[in-house]
Amino acid sequence: MSAGPAGDVTRSFDIPDSETGDRTAPRPPANPLRRFLSTEDGVNIEAVYDPGSVVYNASHLLSDDSGKPLGSHPAIVVAHGFTGGVDRPHVRRVVAALTRYGSVVTFSFRGHGRSGGHSTVGDREVLDLAAAVQWARDLGHERVVTVGFSMGGSVVLRHAALPDAGIDAVVSVSAPARWYYRGTAPMRRLHWLVTRPAGRLVGRYGFGTRIHHREWDPVPP
Template identity: 75%
Template sequence: MSNGSAGRAARSLVRPDGETSGTAPLRTFLYTVDGTSIDSVYDPGPVVYDTSPSPADHPVFVVAHGFTGDVDRPHVRRVVRVLARYGAVVTFSFRGHGASGGRSTVGDREVLDLAAAVGWARSLGHTRVATVGFSMGGSVVLRHAALHRDAEGTDAVVSVSAPARWYYRGTAPMRRLHWLVTRPAGRLVGRYGFRTRIHHRDWDPVPLSPVEAVPRIAPTPLLVVHGDQDGYFPVDHPRMLAEAAAGHAELWLEPGMGHAEHAAADPLLTRIAEWTAARLRESG
């Protein structure tokens, strides 16, 4: 949930580059229910606030980045530029990433970060909210949709390049990632090489896995997107997610696509935005 300071920062119209303008994106820190500060940016997209229609008439995309990303990374800003053609966009840095507080729990308590961002989007007047997540963020949007059915919930879900199950080590990139997360030397590399502060404690308890979360998402519209050349998670992961949805999810296996934001070309992001906007219109 966001607190009063978020509203005050929003009214100051602070752009990501630090300048101010009446039409600029809004930048603020949100606070999660466990007290973690989350660096967040709201891009109005095509919405014009001093005329009709109101923000309630426009969709908002809440983007959940992948592990070691943050709100200022060029690949995250590129996603924003494409989605902003179809609605407003909220981006944020997960805990332990960029300027946000706390330490990364690699997909566990990050659900609280996403809930704060969705709550902020609704507090700005949007009644149609979609979550779009990549890699770690893809697993977070699935778990968030399963666990939040309140004002911090979502009306459509897009999960891109997400794992289906925890502790997967079947590819070289995932073995390297496990070293980064579980070893003291790896966490130092994460902090100084990737601007990502990783929590040293193991999960206790182990959180609900993405494949366990998927059946709980219905009837919220769900799109699972995955590249057939993903070097982190092979195509059995998206197929497991789609199967767990029991016909509720739509699955796009993208030929030649690699992993997450870097591999999601603008035409694919455009298709995702169009699919999401259509589902939100149907639900609204």
Template identity: 70%
Template sequence: MSSEAEGRFHIVDVSSLTSVHRRMPRRVTLRTDDGVRIEAVYEPSRASVTDTAVVLAHGFTGSVDRPAVRRAARAFAERGASVVTFSFRGHGGSGGLSTVGDREVLDLSAAVRWARELGHARVATVGFSMGGSVVLRHAALEAGTVDAVAAVSAPARWYYRGTAPMRRLHWVVTRPGGRLVGRYGLRTRIDRRAWDPVPLSPVEAVPLIAPVPLLIVHGDRDAYFPLDHPRSLAAAGGDAAELWLEPGMGHAENAADAELLARLGDWLVGG
């Protein structure tokens, strides 16, 4: 996929960073394996010295500076994790165009690599909605790179149009007028090209994650994906997967309240 714009922060060579930087917040631009520049933020643990870094993957139309993303990062830092957040390609200050979950695996890979280069012995990933599908595929495709995985409000399969919000999202992604709305209304730059080939689906990825601990979190009032999605993901994970169905919760990071974020942070740290 092509890269449309450069990130607005200084690009760093992550291999030059050492564990001394784990005490300091940092904002940098990373470069993915396919050359896209990705904005990223490192927030040290607020609770204790820990070897765990949580890499947080936001949902479609999110970014590193969205309030819900920053709120989740603070919550995880308060539970003892250092946190890496980043904007997917086509989002926020990152370059490139959104492929809505396909090449975003490379963005997550760059963020995980940075967490390791900062000296963290243990790295957990957590993703919301589109980010949830990305953390599942990343853990399957890059086995051994992470120590725990949590997917919140993630789809189980591609091309789902069974709810009104998902039909609207497909219009945004697939139609020229929708992509204009995405660019100027949602501040998300979307690649016009269809997937070729179609990436591994989340439910196909899940069996490849074991023995890494896997947590599936979903709200029973999610307007995008009904409960057959998390149940399918958990079933595909077998004994390695844990399922939390959250009463009253809607969709993704915007719907995650303080109590859920605290529990999720404890799981990611203790995994």
């Protein structure tokens, strides 16, 4: 798997990847913490921590201005949709809204942005989410909530079903109800993007998303 960046790209045709439209949300903290996390299968995932009202000091987290310990503040882990990423404007708007309620961890799924590997469109991405959740716990958060959109919505549901997920709540927005659904024009375009060599080239150079060429075996739950 490639661990290199995909670079900055321009979208070339419409694949829905934003379920939020609030452009008036407050800006997130100016200096988020960035890390590359290693997944269970060895893929490097770019992740960003926006502490919200929590104070980040040197190498460890302390408490917010109310004096409450960090563990009392929830961490919200956001899983973006297909062709998304930590620096996409719609993802940053989600972060800006959610930092009102807790600290936020965002990450780019494998094959997206500067993360390594190739997208498996909801299969191995569960390992990416697990690495982000573990980072939130390593930062001291006792309560973790996962929020996923579209492809990320299916990933947070599959992750929450794992016996060792340890999630306090899960929110799935506009997740697919079943795999291989082709009932709408956007989903038919998505299947072309994922299954055809020409589509995967468009995904790589048009959307900055590197898509794995192998089919699912077995099909994910």
